[in-house]
Amino acid sequence: MTETMSRTSPGSTAAFIALDERWSTHNYHPLPVVIAEAEGAWVTDVAGRRYLDFLSAYSALNFGHRHPALVAAAVAQLGRVTLTSRAFHHDQLGVFCAELAELTGTEMVLPMNSGAEAVESALKVARKWAYEVKKIPADQAEIVVAGSNFHGRTISIVSFSTDESARAGFGPFTPGFVVVKYGDAQALRDAITERTAAVLLEPIQGEAGVLVPPDGYLAEARRVCDEAGVLLIADEIQSGLARTGTLFALDHEHVRADLYTLGKALGGGIVPLSAVVGRRDVLGVLKPGEHGSTFGGNPLACAVGRAVIELLSTGEYQRRSAELGAHLEARLGEFVGHGVAEVRGRGLWAGIDLTPGGPSGRETSEELARRGVLCKETHGTTLRIAPPLMISREDLDHGLDIVADVVTR
Numbered sequence: 001m002t003e004t005m006s007r008t009s010p011g012s013t014a015a016f017i018a019l020d021e022r023w024s025t026h027n028y029h030p031l032p033v034v035i036a037e038a039e040g041a042w043v044t045d046v047a048g049r050r051y052l053d054f055l056s057a058y059s060a061l062n063f064g065h066r067h068p069a070l071v072a073a074a075v076a077q078l079g080r081v082t083l084t085s086r087a088f089h090h091d092q093l094g095v096f097c098a099e100l101a102e103l104t105g106t107e108m109v110l111p112m113n114s115g116a117e118a119v120e121s122a123l124k125v126a127r128k129w130a131y132e133v134k135k136i137p138a139d140q141a142e143i144v145v146a147g148s149n150f151h152g153r154t155i156s157i158v159s160f161s162t163d164e165s166a167r168a169g170f171g172p173f174t175p176g177f178v179v180v181k182y183g184d185a186q187a188l189r190d191a192i193t194e195r196t197a198a199v200l201l202e203p204i205q206g207e208a209g210v211l212v213p214p215d216g217y218l219a220e221a222r223r224v225c226d227e228a229g230v231l232l233i234a235d236e237i238q239s240g241l242a243r244t245g246t247l248f249a250l251d252h253e254h255v256r257a258d259l260y261t262l263g264k265a266l267g268g269g270i271v272p273l274s275a276v277v278g279r280r281d282v283l284g285v286l287k288p289g290e291h292g293s294t295f296g297g298n299p300l301a302c303a304v305g306r307a308v309i310e311l312l313s314t315g316e317y318q319r320r321s322a323e324l325g326a327h328l329e330a331r332l333g334e335f336v337g338h339g340v341a342e343v344r345g346r347g348l349w350a351g352i353d354l355t356p357g358g359p360s361g362r363e364t365s366e367e368l369a370r371r372g373v374l375c376k377e378t379h380g381t382t383l384r385i386a387p388p389l390m391i392s393r394e395d396l397d398h399g400l401d402i403v404a405d406v407v408t409r
């Protein structure tokens with residue numbers, strides 16, 4: 001970047017987009033909106049236009065933009081200490097882990113940063129547990145996953161993706177994964193062998209288009225794992241932390257996982273913060289030097305995470321998601337047959353399949369943005385709706401009126 005460019009404010013929306021497209025890798029295809037500020041459920045662009053946020057950074061903003069309690073926790077910690085590395089103890093880590101274990105009803109917490117890191121960590125822990133505890137022969141452990149999954153973007157994780165655009169050009173891939181059809185309990189049962197260490201599932205598949213599995217599938221997955229002595233790992237990075245109206249999406253089927261991966265909303269929309277939480281006899285296989293991260297469990301992230309845990313501990317967000325979610329479901333139900341083929345969802349989280357042959361998901365998202373509602377298509381023809389859980393009913397209805405106007409015909 002030249003000296004003058006770095007010092008000159010680009011000024012217009014087009015100039016900011018041109019700058020992104022010149023200097024930022026093209027691994028995303030963003031909508032042509034340049035956000036400058038945000039508060040609660042609303043964002044403002046560089047030209048001063050306001051938009052309702054119906055995406056919530058893929059559920060990382062469950063509490064809305066700049067929630068006052070979360071900002072206050074971050075600011076207070078910025079005035080104390082932000083980073084120590086795990087070479088030393090600090091006064092936020094232990095309390096954060098204890099509070100997260102209490103909230104989630106688990107026994108141990110492994111803090112990391114991104115969601116993909118949490119998933120990688122859970123896979124490493126499951127393999128080590130399999131060799132040390134289950135006595136699977138060295139390097140033979142298998143992990144069963146579901147088709148149409150999304151667990152992140154690292155090489156090992158895309159090794160078991162079924163989305164060609166996530167994989168093509170990134171081989172060779174990590175072995176040791178078996179993919180079965182999502183929602184098919186018999187296929188899951190058939191895939192388990194004496195070498196199976198774990199089953200990794202999203203209780204609801206977010207990136208796939210908010211795919212809710214058939215009733216009983218998750219409970220059956222639990223039964224299959226119990227019978228075979230296999231770990232059930234629930235990836236609740238997007239579905240967890242109140243998004244579906246309960247703390248975990250698994251709670252709807254009264255199922256407990258052995259390990260949960262958490263991320264996105266755990267950082268309160270302020271810092272990257274993820275974690276693996278679960279059984280002490282499983283996470284306990286990690287010994288010093290075997291796993292880690294320079295920034296994992298840093299004081300700033302832990303302080304924000306503690307404030308997130310406090311917001312979740314009252315149940316208020318879970319209740320709001322359930323109540324507003326019922327309203328969302330009722331309103332979206334009226335769209336079906338009018339430019340909409342199907343709607344799915346749970347809590348304040350929905351996938352809307354547009355009728356094939358009409359405007360594409362991308363065109364629809366662009367039109368919604370022009371009309372002041374931000375959401376994003378997934379897989380061509382599905383719109384995903386995930387407003388912040390603190391959204392008012394009036395704002396939700398305002399956004400849904402615009403969605404109705406744009407998608408129904």
Ligand SMILES: *Cc1c(COP(=O)(O)O)cnc(C)c1O
Pocket residue numbers: 058114115116117119150151152153202206207235236237238239263264
């Ligand atoms: C977003 C997501 C991830 C990856 O999280 P990153 O923070 O983007 O690495 C993993 N699993 C699920 C279910 C997700 O939705």
